[in-house]
Amino acid sequence: MEQRFADLKQRLAEINDLSRAGSLLAWDQRVMMPPAAAAVRGEQLATVTSIVHERFTSPEVGRLLDELRPYEESLPYESDEASLIRVARRDFEKATRVPGELRGELARASASGYAAWQEARARADFELLRPALERNVELRHRYVECFAPYDDPYDPLLDDYEPGMHAAEVTEVFDVLKPELKAIVADVARRDPVEAGFLAGSFPVGEQRQFALRVLERFGFDPTSWRFDDTVHPFASSMATTDIRLTSRYKPDRFDGLFAAMHEWGHGIYEHGVDPALERTPLARGVSMALHESQSRLWENLVGRSRPFWRFFYPQLQEAFPEQFGSVDEEAFYRAVNRVEPSFIRVEADQVTYSLHIILRYELERELFSGALDVRNLPDAWNARMADYLGITVADDAQGVLQDVxxxxxxxxxFPTYALGNVVSLQVWERMLQDIADVDEQFARGEFRPLADWLREHLYRFGRKFTPKEALERVTGTALDPAPYIRYLRRKVAEIYGADETPATVTAGVS
Amino acid sequence: MEQRFADLKQRLAEINDLSRAGSLLAWDQRVMMPPAAAAVRGEQLATVTSIVHERFTSPEVGRLLDELRPYEESLPYESDEASLIRVARRDFEKATRVPGELRGELARASASGYAAWQEARARADFELLRPALERNVELRHRYVECFAPYDDPYDPLLDDYEPGMHAAEVTEVFDVLKPELKAIVADVARRDPVEAGFLAGSFPVGEQRQFALRVLERFGFDPTSWRFDDTVHPFASSMATTDIRLTSRYKPDRFDGLFAAMHEWGHGIYEHGVDPALERTPLARGVSMALHESQSRLWENLVGRSRPFWRFFYPQLQEAFPEQFGSVDEEAFYRAVNRVEPSFIRVEADQVTYSLHIILRYELERELFSGALDVRNLPDAWNARMADYLGITVADDAQGVLQDVxxxxxxxxxFPTYALGNVVSLQVWERMLQDIADVDEQFARGEFRPLADWLREHLYRFGRKFTPKEALERVTGTALDPAPYIRYLRRKVAEIYGADETPATVTAGVS
Structure with a gap:
């Protein structure tokens, strides 16, 4: 049995190696590759992806997974070995459900949809995307059917990003969240706007990058295992737990690349913190998109937009940008980076409105797949909801339905995993506060390692060993619950705007 | 039949994609990767290499190659299709000769030999490498046996780098070359040394890199398809004909990174010049190591150490380094970068002594594999020949037998392909001069594109379609011939040292 396990582990290690080679091809494409190589790189990526799939779904892997059932059952649930077999079996069952032909069609439709989207967005014309989008929806319907029976056609889609979660659970959370967020937005709209003009101006890119790196180094960034590069769209990628790569982007006329850097740091430190014993296994990753996003949001917002963080860093920021911030006091800066302001573009949204952007998308997705909404009516539905949730009027599709890829x-x-990430980030945070009571004082002294260590101990090191639900339960002792997030936002808004801290509705925990 | 050909081509394209992913893993490892990832990257590289081998040597590829024989024969020899089948069959026959077990042992012995070498070189103690080296030699003997029958046990080794070439041919060339080179070295030793002290001094790394890039841009470097990075050991790599990556290194106290950059440019422009129709096939590479090296040497020495090259660039170099070169005239600089000076380290050797370093290694390799030399006697044999060929006494093994990896x-x-590259570079050059009579005037005006275009037209675009011999014959109309190289060196040495141009022996062409 040990021999069979070793065989499985070796096969999975090779598949993982290949998959990481694919990650490198993708990272390199966005960060290093000369642009003329785009077409060939596309082929290289497609080949590696397809060989990874072919090897993972091979009959030998299926046979080993079957034969290893008794071995798995003889081992503790939380052992690395049982977890590896269990997670690999789940991945295998999903991967073998979808016929190769459909997989190929999905890949092609995805590629041509992407091309159509670029064109449509450039011309702010949804009709240019519509045929490709209809094709994508139709193919995704066929994809969903591969996972029948299901409670809801949305469930198999969600499961790809948030394994084991059902649309009903998301809806339950969002049903609590939406009225709260709308109420906060309405509340803020009645207050005096927060001055943030000083965040625009001359901010040389090199100095912004240097400052961001200084912050990351305080967090624990170390060139022995990390890279930090520039890209148009910030992202994080890892080729090993000892090879974590972050990117950010800087505009010369705005101070903002730091927040993207801290966001990507959160993704990176999660994968860096996975137990090295899981290296080269399918467990050496974050457990789900929501859990991943909870960490990027935690480091970006709960750390990087906190008062004690700026207590430590603001004097250094003033020193780095004396002309821009020399005469702006810490409080004014703190309020500016925490202001709430409805806007059209999700990726530029603040902590309150961000989740409303997500709820809007989630609702439209649900309706597309329940048949309640036709693709052709997407722009109208989008614009109506933007007016309802954020009180703003979308001028054209480029700043509306076409903004996201x-x-x-x-x-x-x-999409929903982004908002769930916000929710989870506060659940983790509140639990952490029970163990690190003086986290504020630590931050104010520039000490972020105790937080990183706590997160590694309670979440990061497990990688994908447990389900997202189990992982959340292990950290927080509870299930998904929007209450901490809502409390946090209320408190923050009260602090920044002098608004009311009382919630709009009763925010009982969601079971 | 067309269907079978399409099938083969698709398989080879995927194998090529995977192999290029391996190239990227290797490039990244040397240029970008955080060092803590070294162990995992080693596994990733081993996995990709082994999957490439497994897929290429699959029975399906063998069957297709067999079935396609009549198709190949029905097509013109020089067609892309016939060439693809022919070259793939040759590669397949080689790849399937070596049992997987031996392949694995070779890989392991190679890895532990490398580790032993690092230790041995650091301590200048050959005995630390000896056991690993003996193991390597023993395994290579077994490797050679996979290719029996052969004329000479060295032939199968050579064939991996210079397909189709026999040791007897190399020996014939080196037998002509060696006395000539020794005579030139002896001749130069009687002349006044060339002043080159001004090449040492303060040469800021950033400015050296910038100047090297300026030269490459004149050659045709374009960031659309190229990268140019820093590494400890300069090298060239390509992930596609549109994705060519060069590196160089610069010492702050020496002007020298430019020559490495031009050398790597020669490797890069060869692969960039391959016909795009051959992309994603095994033909999209340089045809052999000697042909490849002929191009790096051509651009480094025949272009980059030529008088008209410096006629154009020297004023710019003086401008870039006014303190170092402001008072050095062009002639003095030209003589300095063309001086001949016996030295211990191959990679730092000049154009004359370089090939003697190679001939020494070739002779020792031949003797190791004929049984005439025992591994334990390598250092003595090395040192004796250094004294004989270059007139210098090796102080320790680090600057002797342990210098190369x-x-x-x-x-x-x-090794022999390095010296053959020098030989071929001059054969190509002499043929080029028949078509571009005013190449000197072009260089003096900073025009290098006509040369690059000529080389692409006559050599680069064919990739691996023809054998190395055929490729050489197509460019030059002749077989391998050391005479042009010897003429060039004699002329150069006469120019720099006022030495005698008459060759030491009659240098008839080698057939």
Whole structure:
């Protein structure tokens, strides 16, 4: 049995090696590759992806997984060995459900959808995307059918990003969240706007990058295991737990690349913190998109937009940008980076409105897949909801329904994990406060390692050993619960705007 | 039949994609990777290499190659299709000769040989490498036996780098070359040394890199398809004909990184110049190591150490380094970068002594594999020949037999291609002069594109379609011939040292 396990582990290690080679091809494409190589690189990526799939879904892997059932059952649930077999079996069952032909069609539709989206967005014309989007929706319907029976056609889509979660659970959380967030937005609209003009101006890119790196180094960034590069769209990628790569972007006329850097740090430190014993296994990753996003949001917002963080860093920031911030006091700066302001573009949204952007997308996705909404009516539905949730009028599709790349590539089911990440980040945070009572004082002294260590101990090191639900339960002792997030936002808004801290509705925990 | 050909081509394209992913893993490892990832990256590289081998040597590929024989024969020899089948069959026959077990042992012996070499070189103690080297030699003997029958046990080793070439041919060339080179070295030793002290001094790394890039841009470097990075050991790599990556290194106290950059440019422009129709096939590479090296040497020496090259660039160099070169005239600089000076380290050797370093290694390799030399006697044999060929006394093994990495990894048969590259570079050059009579005037005006275009037209675009011999014959109309190289060196030495241009022996062409 040990021999069979060793065989499985070796096969999975090779598949993982290949998959990481694919990650490198993708990272390199965005960060290093000369642009003329785009077409060939696309082929290289497609080949590696397809060989990874072919090897993982091979009959030998299926046979080993079957034969190893008794071995798995003889081992403790939380052992690395049982976890590896269990997670690999789940991945295998999903991967073998979808016929190769459909997989190929999905990949092609995704590629042509992406091309159509670029064109459509450039011209702010949804009709240019519509045929490709209809094709994507149709193919995703066929994809969903591969996982029948299901409670809800949205469930198999969601499961790709948040394994084991059901649409009903998301809806339950969002049903609590939406009225709260709308109430906060309405409340803030009645207050005096927060001055933030000083965040625009002359901010040389090199100095912004240097300052961001200084912050990351305080967090624990170390060139022995990390890289930090520039890209148009910030992202994090890892080729090993000892090879974590972050990117950010800087505009010369705005101070903002730091927040993207801290966000990506959160993704990176999660994968860096996975137990090295899980290296080269499918467990050496974050457990789900929501849990991953909870960490990027935690480091970006709960650390990077906190008062004690700026207590430590603001004098250094003033020193780095004396002309821009020399005469702005810490309180004014703190309020500016925490201001709430409805806007059109999700990726530029603040902590309150961000989740409303997500709820809007989630609702439209649900309706597309329940049949309640036709693709052709997407722009109208989008614009109506933007007016309802954020009180703003979308001028054209480029700043509306065409702003995100996800749908053009067939990526339905991903969006809700962003908002769930916000929710989870506060659950983790509140639990952490029970153990590190003086976290504020630590931050004010520039000490962030105790937080990172706590997170590694309670979440990061397990990688994908447990389900997202189990992982959340292990950290927080509870299930998904929007209450901490709502409390946090209320408190923050009260602090920044002098608004009311009382919630709009009763925010009982969601079971 | 067309269907079978399409099938083969698709398989080879995927194998090529995977192999290029391996190239990226290797490039990244040397240029970008955080060092803590070294162990995992080693596994990733081993996995990709082994999957490439497994897929290429699959029975399906063998069957297709067999079935496609009549198709190949129905097509013109020089067609892309016939060439693809022919070259793939040759590669397949080689790849399937070596049992997987031996392949694995070779890889392991190579890895431990490399580790032993690092230790041995650091301590200048050959005995620390000896056991690993003996193991490498023993395994390579077994490797050679996979290719029996052969004329000479060295032939199968050489064939890995210079397909189709026999040791007897190399010996014939080196037998002509050696007395000539020794005579030139002896001749130069009687002349006044050339002043080159001004090449040492303060040469800021950033400015050296910038100047090197300026030269490459004149050659045709374009960031659309190229990268140019820093590494400890300069090298060239390509992930596609549109993705060519060069590196160089710069010492702050010496002007020298430019020559490495031009050398790597020669490797890069060769692969960049391959016909795009051959992309994603095994033909999209340089045809052999000697042909490859002929191009790096051509651009480094025949272009980059030429008088008209410096006629154009020297004023710019003086401008870039006014303190170092402001009072050095062009002639003095030209003589300095063309001086001949016996030295211990191959990679730092000049154009004359370089090939003697190679001939020494070739002779020792031949003797190791004929049984005439025992590994334990390598250092003595090395040192004796250094005294004979270059007139210098090796002080310790670090600057002697331990200087190169090749043997520690089992890389026997590679060295001679370096000297053959010098030989071929001059054959190509002399043929080019028949078509571009005013190449000197072009260089003096900073025009290098006509040369690059000529080389692409006559050599680069064919990739691996023809054998090395055919490729050489197509460019030059002749077989391998050391006479042009010897003429060039004689002329150069006469120019720099006022030495005699008459060759030491009659240098009839080698057939």
């Amino acid at each position: 996800h749908w053009s590539g067939g990526g339905f089911g991903y | 090749h043997w520690s990894g089992g890389g026997f048969g590679y």
